[in-house]
Amino acid sequence: MKHTLLTLTATVAIGAMAANAEEVRVYNWSDYIDEELLTKFEEETGIDLIYDVFDSNEVLETKMLAGGSGYDVVVPTGSFLARQISAGAFQKLDFSKLPNEQNMWDKIKARTANYDPGNAYSINYMWGTTGLGVNVGKVKEVLGDDAPVDSLALIFDPANMEKLASCGVHFLDAPDEMIPAALKYIGENPNSMDADVIAKAEPVLMGVRPYVQKFHSSEYINALANGDICVAFGWSGDILQARDRADEADNGVEIAYFAPKEGALMWFDQMAIPIDAPNPEGAHTFLNFIMDAENMAAASNYVYYANGNLASQEFLEEDVIGDPSIYPSAETVENLYTKDGYPPKVQRKATRMWTKIKSGT
């Protein structure tokens, strides 16, 4: 009897402890952080960190709009953030709990204010461009030495794609990324919200559709690194991660990232706190931890994306801060464009067009 009682007491004590231990739940993009930072956060703050990942803004947005996601920190891209703010999905940040906010970069804040007026709801985590991941050796083998590796013509000119099909091409499964690129290629406004202009992207994408092996938003990292595919249209840092994985594997695969010379989409991933976050206090602690200059530098050094933290730049490795495909020069930035979220009716048209392109129906 005494024994049973003892076990019972112990169980109750453990239960109470579990209830008291503070935890923060973070929902971030896949392959998007140095995991040592997660351990460091737990050690420094004593808060349990539960870290989940996703690979599409759509999945995140559905969770946000359903409510009760249980997450304390989420990371939507700017155009999606703007829509979720107007749906009332986020809470205003309490900057008295975010002293490290002074580290943030004015230039990036000016741009993100476009999605989050006054930067009241979010802080920038990373930003980057969408462009071409190229297995240079294989592409030159297929298309010759003067292959247009830094041009949208590489993936939107059927003559090139027909040849590239033999070594494999992946596109992002994200109409919000692919339609603007196709519009840019034919000289239209990539940020157009006009259904008639958006419709012009369809023949461009349809023309190269037969030569696309897969539409997917995260598999291309490994596929590029293993040499399974020779071209991917994807996110800058992901492609640079593929480059590094190939280097580490020493498998003779050489990957390079090019922001298309016609112009590339510039996007901003923002950390925000859901309106119904179970632990907003802990969420602020996490945001402040991330905005620490050294922590942010460690994250960028690991994932090869630029961040919106000016103070972190002195801690960045030379192959990050010095790489123009990560921190583009001022003149390249001139050539970058941004995109706003589609309104619902236009979104439906864009998604429908995307389904038609992918499935042929």
Added chain:
Amino acid sequence: MRRLILIAVPYIWLLALFLVPFIIVLKIALSDAWLAIPPYVPTLDISAGWAGFKDFLSGLDFENFIFLTEDDLYWKAYLSSLKIAAISTLFTLLVGYPIAYGMAKAPDEWRPTLLMLVILPFWTSFLIRVYSWMGILSQEGYLNQTLMSLGLISEPLIILNTNAAVYIGIVYTYLPFMILPIYSALEKLDASLIEAAEDLGCSRLSAFWLVTIPLSKQGIIAGCFLVFIPTIGEFVIPSLLGGSQTLMIGKVLWEEFFSNRDWPVASAVAVILLLILVIPIILFQRNEQKQREANE
């Protein structure tokens, strides 16, 4: 009184696990998409009482169902799902029947082990088993490596991200659902009936056709329904193993829900899917009923 409770239990079960969820989905299907949490209007405001309920009802309409008839994507996806489900059911039967037959013919002491082997894969997560097929079927995968090292092919076969991979995935996943009911039908089969058929001049093959198959018919029908019904709405297998040309209603539903954030249209797609499934489910129930009566 006891009798009443006995009758009530299945109805409460049906009400709680089928009717209530269905009404919730139907309610969303009749509303309109909206940028809010949750992303549709109207929402039922219970605090406003009867007036609130009337307001709520007047906000509902069949617009989303009309929308589904205007775009050929939806009926093409339903048809294509039915086709994929029918073909995979056939293949599952072709693979499953011989296995069930072999199990039923095996010596008594082996049977529990064989049964165990059929059930064993369920102990691993379904998702992990589908992922492992990606490793087997990919261009650099085990299948291509083996075939190439044997010199049977010189170029890797492209199987992953095609419909062929979807069929392989479905047949693999649903095979136990086909094997178990057929096995249970064959196990009960009286061996003396086959002997009698052979004594009366049947060859082994015609005895199989004329005696074994008809007597295991109930098992075949049950197995086919158990594979066919869940396959129509299958989402995980086509999205992981299939390519972008694989059109299935589960994927269309996902897209409505996630890409368009249009819960009402997604719900309308789900309601129609359910109505399509009601027909085979009723047929399945009747078959079960008949079998029970035959056994009594």
